[in-house]
Amino acid sequence: MVVESKHAGDDELLEYRARRVWGAKGWTDRSSVWVKGGEVVAVGALPERASRYRTIDLGEVALVPGQVNAHSHAFQRVMRGLSERRDPARSDDDFWTWREAMYGVALSLSAEEVEAAARLAFWEMARAGITHVGEFHYVHHRPDGAPYEDPNELAHRVIAAAQAVGIRITLLRVAYHSGDIGKVAQPRQRRFIEPDVATYLRRLAALEERWGKTPGVSLGSAPHSIRAVDRSWVEAIAEFCSERQMVIHSHVCEQPAEIAASQRAYGMGPVEVLHEWAGLNPRWTLVHGTHMSERELAIVAETRPTICACPTTERNLGDGFLPARELVSAGVPIALGSDSHTVIDPWEEMRLVEYHERLRAQARNVLPACDPQGRIESAAVLWEMGSVGGARALGRSVSGRVEVGQPADFVALDLQSPSLWGASASTLLDHIVLSMSASAVRHTVVAGRLIIEDRRHVHEDALLAGARELMAKRAADVSPR
Ligand SMILES: [Zn+2]
Numbered sequence: 165m166v167v168e169s170k171h172a173g174d175d176e177l178l179e180y181r182a183r184r185v186w187g188a189k190g191w192t193d194r195s196s197v198w199v200k201g202g203e204v205v206a207v208g209a210l211p212e213r214a215s216r217y218r219t220i221d222l223g224e225v226a227l228v229p230g231q232v233n234a235h236s237h238a239f240q241r242v243m244r245g246l247s248e249r250r251d252p253a254r255s256d257d258d259f260w261t262w263r264e265a266m267y268g269v270a271l272s273l274s275a276e277e278v279e280a281a282a283r284l285a286f287w288e289m290a291r292a293g294i295t296h297v298g299e300f301h302y303v304h305h306r307p308d309g310a311p312y313e314d315p316n317e318l319a320h321r322v323i324a325a326a327q328a329v330g331i332r333i334t335l336l337r338v339a340y341h342s343g344d345i346g347k348v349a350q351p352r353q354r355r356f357i358e359p360d361v362a363t364y365l366r367r368l369a370a371l372e373e374r375w376g377k378t379p380g381v382s383l384g385s386a387p388h389s390i391r392a393v394d395r396s397w398v399e400a401i402a403e404f405c406s407e408r409q410m411v412i413h414s415h416v417c418e419q420p421a422e423i424a425a426s427q428r429a430y431g432m433g434p435v436e437v438l439h440e441w442a443g444l445n446p447r448w449t450l451v452h453g454t455h456m457s458e459r460e461l462a463i464v465a466e467t468r469p470t471i472c473a474c475p476t477t478e479r480n481l482g483d484g485f486l487p488a489r490e491l492v493s494a495g496v497p498i499a500l501g502s503d504s505h506t507v508i509d510p511w512e513e514m515r516l517v518e519y520h521e522r523l524r525a526q527a528r529n530v531l532p533a534c535d536p537q538g539r540i541e542s543a544a545v546l547w548e549m550g551s552v553g554g555a556r557a558l559g560r561s562v563s564g565r566v567e568v569g570q571p572a573d574f575v576a577l578d579l580q581s582p583s584l585w586g587a588s589a590s591t592l593l594d595h596i597v598l599s600m601s602a603s604a605v606r607h608t609v610v611a612g613r614l615i616i617e618d619r620r621h622v623h624e625d626a627l628l629a630g631a632r633e634l635m636a637k638r639a640a641d642v643s644p645r
Contacts (some may be wrong), residue, residue: 171557176374177198177216180198180574181222182576183224183579185580186228188563190589191593197572197574207566214429226584226596227582228366228566228574229565229570230296230573232294232468232551232562233552234293236297237505238325239282239303240504241285242284254463256408266605275312277630279325282326283631284501284631286297287624287627288505291616292605293577293605293608295331295608295610296333296610297542298413298449298558300585302388303337303356304358305357306353306615308354320333329615329621329627331610333382333609336413337386337611338388339388340358340393341397342392345394356388364401365400384411384413386412386413388414388415389414389416390416391422392534399441410447413450414448414449414450418451431501432459433460434460436451442466444469445467446467448467450469450471451501452484453473464491465495465496470496471499474501475513481504485523486517489524495536497553497557498553500553500554509600514549515546518530518546531545540630575605577605578605605619606618
């Protein structure tokens with residue numbers, strides 16, 4: 165099922181009306197946004213008289229660009245609530261124990277369930293105001309580890325789930341080979357691993373062949389981490405992606421144990437390792453970057469990959485804090501991701517980047533104080549992470565404003581929401597970024613199509629039938645206490 169919105173029609177001229185629009189010069193009142201072919205063609209009055217168009221009045225809303233979720237593992241949405249209890253038999257509970265639980269979930273899902281879980285995750289994203297997801301996809305094979313007849317079966321299903329919901333997807337196909345540096349993979353990683361880099365690249369090329377020209381779909385590569393692939397893999401992947409101008413994402417510096425292992429094996433940290441192997445550049449996105457050394461911060465300042473922070477997951481897993489002050493000072497672009505989906509709320513991800521800095525520094529409005537552009541508002545510095553930074557990580561360029569030439573990806577925020585009451589034109593962005601509840605998202609539009617209308621997906625029942633079944637089955641599997 166692909167969303168054919170009742171308001172759709174790609175060549176049709178549409179007028180979206182809103183109480184406030186976040187445009188090129190800030191907020192404009194009672195404005196119209198004109199859309200054709202999935203793009204904004206005019207804001208305010210139409211430059212030419214058009215005899216045929218349809219008007220969609222979105223009501224008392226603030227219209228802002230859609231949010232980009234640059235790092236997602238959709239199937240992990242199924243894990244929510246299942247790893248929040250201490251095992252009395254264990255003295256430790258940390259990222260590595262969580263990872264064991266995650267492996268259990270990854271091994272348990274059928275192909276149909278992988279798709280249903282992805283629909284659930286992407287639907288929740290659309291409800292929260294996300295219009296583009298970067299899906300870091302690493303569950304490739306059957307539960308016993310054998311490839312499906314089409315080795316990209318699960319990637320196709322995850323892309324199909326995004327299409328059914330109607331959001332854009334960049335499928336970052338993961339390369340995974342070893343269990344840790346110099347170690348063979350564990351049996352529990354059997355759904356992720358591939359025998360050699362040539363096989364991996366062949367499958368990535370096949371995926372690009374199948375989906376590369378489909379609107380709303382793009383492809384990227386994701387060498388999982390320096391734990392999962394070695395130098396020969398990263399070199400070959402970097403060369404492949406360079407020829408195709410494809411984005412590359414990798415997990416780095418999330419956990420101190422990962423850095424210690426990198427130091428033992430290579431005498432340097434993971435960012436230095438990747439830079440030495442492949443040469444970092446703006447097509448790279450380093451996910452987390454939590455524990456980067458000064459040397460590594462200097463490398464990213466010079467080579468300018470995007471750093472993708474996942475603050476709600478990092479706090480859930482006890483990873484640590486993003487060095488946001490250092491990154492903002494150096495002008496390194498930051499994107500945001502919901503990663504493990506403990507929470508799917510792009511506004512919360514955004515504000516936590518500043519709030520964590522306030523906790524670290526015991527001060528307020530910390531990021532503006534180190535902003536090279538001299539902006540004084542926390543909201544202005546954070547805003548770019550959810551739109552401009554996220555799009556950059558996924559190989560697109562957007563302005564973070566509703567303006568001519570931009571994709572018609574919008575979120576309409578309910579100005580009647582209690583969390584937005586009292587906002588004026590001069591404080592509305594501060595309310596949205598630092599205080600708004602995600603429940604204020606009333607409508608979501610992707611490529612000009614209304615996919616969430618009054619907080620419901622336009623095909624909600626059909627879309628979520630499989631997900632309802634999956635979650636009911638899993639709830640029955642978890643024994644009550
Ligand atoms: Zn991740």
